[in-house]
Amino acid sequence: MTLEAQSQTAGTWPVAFRPYQTNQHQSALSVYRANSEIFGQGEPSGALYRVEFGCVRIGRVTADGRRQLCGFSFAGEVFGWESDEEHRFFAEAVGETGVRVLRPGRDAEASQKLLSLVLTSMRRIQEHLLALGGTKVDERFADFLCEMAERQGDDCLVRLPMPRSDIGDYLGVSFETVSRILRRLKERGIIRIPDTHSVQILDYESLLEISRRKLS
Amino acid sequence: MTLEAQSQTAGTWPVAFRPYQTNQHQSALSVYRANSEIFGQGEPSGALYRVEFGCVRIGRVTADGRRQLCGFSFAGEVFGWESDEEHRFFAEAVGETGVRVLRPGRDAEASQKLLSLVLTSMRRIQEHLLALGGTKVDERFADFLCEMAERQGDDCLVRLPMPRSDIGDYLGVSFETVSRILRRLKERGIIRIPDTHSVQILDYESLLEISRRKLS
DNA sequence: CGGAGGTTTGAAGACATTCAAGCCTAGTGG
DNA sequence: CCACTAGGCTTGAATGTCTTCAAACCTCCG
Numbered sequence: 001m002t003l004e005a006q007s008q009t010a011g012t013w014p015v016a017f018r019p020y021q022t023n024q025h026q027s028a029l030s031v032y033r034a035n036s037e038i039f040g041q042g043e044p045s046g047a048l049y050r051v052e053f054g055c056v057r058i059g060r061v062t063a064d065g066r067r068q069l070c071g072f073s074f075a076g077e078v079f080g081w082e083s084d085e086e087h088r089f090f091a092e093a094v095g096e097t098g099v100r101v102l103r104p105g106r107d108a109e110a111s112q113k114l115l116s117l118v119l120t121s122m123r124r125i126q127e128h129l130l131a132l133g134g135t136k137v138d139e140r141f142a143d144f145l146c147e148m149a150e151r152q153g154d155d156c157l158v159r160l161p162m163p164r165s166d167i168g169d170y171l172g173v174s175f176e177t178v179s180r181i182l183r184r185l186k187e188r189g190i191i192r193i194p195d196t197h198s199v200q201i202l203d204y205e206s207l208l209e210i211s212r213r214k215l216s
Numbered sequence: 217m218t219l220e221a222q223s224q225t226a227g228t229w230p231v232a233f234r235p236y237q238t239n240q241h242q243s244a245l246s247v248y249r250a251n252s253e254i255f256g257q258g259e260p261s262g263a264l265y266r267v268e269f270g271c272v273r274i275g276r277v278t279a280d281g282r283r284q285l286c287g288f289s290f291a292g293e294v295f296g297w298e299s300d301e302e303h304r305f306f307a308e309a310v311g312e313t314g315v316r317v318l319r320p321g322r323d324a325e326a327s328q329k330l331l332s333l334v335l336t337s338m339r340r341i342q343e344h345l346l347a348l349g350g351t352k353v354d355e356r357f358a359d360f361l362c363e364m365a366e367r368q369g370d371d372c373l374v375r376l377p378m379p380r381s382d383i384g385d386y387l388g389v390s391f392e393t394v395s396r397i398l399r400r401l402k403e404r405g406i407i408r409i410p411d412t413h414s415v416q417i418l419d420y421e422s423l424l425e426i427s428r429r430k431l432s
Numbered sequence: 433c434g435g436a437g438g439t440t441t442g443a444a445g446a447c448a449t450t451c452a453a454g455c456c457t458a459g460t461g462g
Numbered sequence: 463c464c465a466c467t468a469g470g471c472t473t474g475a476a477t478g479t480c481t482t483c484a485a486a487c488c489t490c491c492g
Contacts, residue, residue: 041431060346063430068349070342083335088342088431111327115334119299122338125345126286126304130276132348133284133388135449137480163438172349174481179440196439196489214279215257215304351481353448380471390449395472412457412471 027101032093040090045082047101051075054097055161059169060089069170071124072162074151078102078117094162127213132172134212140171141181142211145191149201158199243317248309256306261298263317267291270313271377275385276305285386287340288378290367294318294333310378343429348388350428356387357397358427361407365417374415 029052032038038049041060049056051073058079059069070089073079079091093099104110124147131143144167148158160167168175182199185191190207192200201207208214245268248254254265257276265272267289274295275285286305289295295307309315320326340363347359360383364374376383384391398415401407406423408416417423424430 061432062346062428063432064428065432066428068346068428070345070349081335081338083332083339088339106324108322108324108327111324111331115327115331116299118331118334118338119297122297122334122341123299123304125338125341129286129341129345129348130278130284132345133286133385135388135479164440165438169349172351175438176440176482177480180480183440212278212280212282212284216277216279216281351447379469391470392450392472393448396448399472 027103029098029100031096031098034093034095036093038091038093038099039080039087041087043087045080045085045087047080048078048104049080049091050078050100050102052098052100055094056091056097056099057094057162057166057170058089058091067169068172069166071128072166072170078121081118081121094166128170130212137171137173137177138181138184138210139212140173141167141178141185142207143213144171145199145201146204146207146211146213149204155204156201157194158201160197160199243319245314245316247312247314250309250311252309254307254309254315255296255303257303259303261296261301261303263296264294264320265296265307265315266294266318268314268316271310272307272313272315273310273378273382273386274305274307283385284388285382287344288382288386294337297334297337310382344386346428353387353389353393354397354400354426355428356389357383357394357401358423359429360387361415361417362420362423362427362429365420371420372417373410374417376413376415 032054038056039045053075056073056079057069058071058073059067061067071079072094073091080087082088104114127143127147131140134140134143145158148160149155152158163175164178165175168178171178173181182191182193185207186193188206190201190203190210192202194200248270254272255261269291272289272295273285274287274289275283277283287295288310296303298304320330343359343363347356350356350359361374364376365371368374379391380394381391384394387394389397398407398409401423402409404422406417406419406426408418410416
C-alpha cells in the first residue's frame, strides 16, 4: 500500500488511526512497515517524532530478554522524549505507521509548548503507573481499556491494533492472562469482542469501577 | 525542634536528608511535621515545591480507599508538577520535612531549566513503571533499593525513612510482603538490616541482577 | 491446500495476599 | 527509672490468583 493510497482511504479509519493534519515546518514523512524499528535502545537521541497514522509501541528489553512496554502512541501524538543522550527505550511500528520528525525551536514559546507536551506525556505515564500498582490484573486491563476509549474518543468501540502479547507486556501480565481477562469481562456482560482487534464496551460504568481511575 | 536546631545538626545527617543549600529567590521555608499533608488531591495546583530536608511521599488514594504511591522526594528534589488545574496526587511529609515554594520565571532560560527538571522527574517515573511491570516482587524491591542507593549517593548504606506500608504502596505489594522480601534478601546474604530504617547492601551486583535495571 | 503466527483454553504449580498472632521499640506516665 | 501501651514490624498458615507449559484452534496468506 503506497502513501497515496493511505491518504485516500483515510476517511474510513477510526479517529485515532487517521492521518494527522499538520500545518507547518513539515519534515519528510517516514512510513514504517509492521514491527519495524523506529529507534532502538542505546541509539543517540535528540529528535522528537509525531505519529501521522498507525500506532507505535515504546518499551524496553531487559537483560534477561523480557520486554516491558511503557506506552503506545497514536496519530497526532508525540514521542521520543529523553533526558539522556541515548534512547533508553525502543520504538517500533505496530502496524504500518507514518512518522514525522519534529524540530522544535529553542525560543520561549517553543519551550512552553514543549513543556506542555511533556507534561501530557508524563500524566499518561503516571496513570499507567497507577494501573500497574494495582494487584488485580482485571484492574489493569480495565484501566487500559478506559484509556484507549478516551484517546480514541469513542466510549463504545475501541480498536486494539496491537497483539495480545503487546497488551500483556504493557500491563505486566502474560498474554494468556490478557486473553482470560477478556473472556471474564465478556462473560460478565461488560464487553463484546466483535473481532480480535476490536472491543465493544457495553458497560462503561462497570469498567471504570473495576479500574482504579476514580479518585478518592 | 526549631528550624535553627535543624540547621545546626545538619552536618550529621546522611547526604539525602541534609538541608539543601540554595542561592536565590528564597521563599519562606515551611516545616511539616511527620505525616502531615503538604497538598491534597483535588486542591488547586500551580506552585512547585523543593524539599530542603526530610522526605515527601506523593501518591493517590483510589475510590475504594487503597493507596498508590508514585514517588518519594528527598532534599534538593522538586515536586508538584501538574498538567492540570488541580492536584491529581497528594503530597505528605514522611518524617519532619522542610519545603520551599518555587516561583519559576517565564523566560526562555527558565523554561529550559523547567523542562530539564520535568524530564528528570519523568525519567524516574518511567523507571518506576518498568519496575512495577515486573512479575516478581523481589525484582520490584531490588529496583527500589538500587534507586535509593543511587539517589543517596551511597552504594553501601541506604536509609529508608518511610514505613514498610509506604514501600508496599510504592511497589504495589502488601507491607507483609515487603517484610518477607527483606528477609529473603538477608538470608541470601545480599543485604544486612542494622535497624528497621536502614539497609546495608552487601552485594550490589546481585541486587542489580535481580532488578530489571540492566538493559538488553 | 497447507503452513505460520497469533489466540484461546486447560491443568499444574508457583507465588503473593489475607487474616491472625506474636514481637519489638519508642514514647508515656507513674 | 521502670512498667506499660500503641504502632509498626515480623512471621505463620490458608486461600486465591497468575504464570507456565502444553495443546488445540483459527485465520490470514502464500
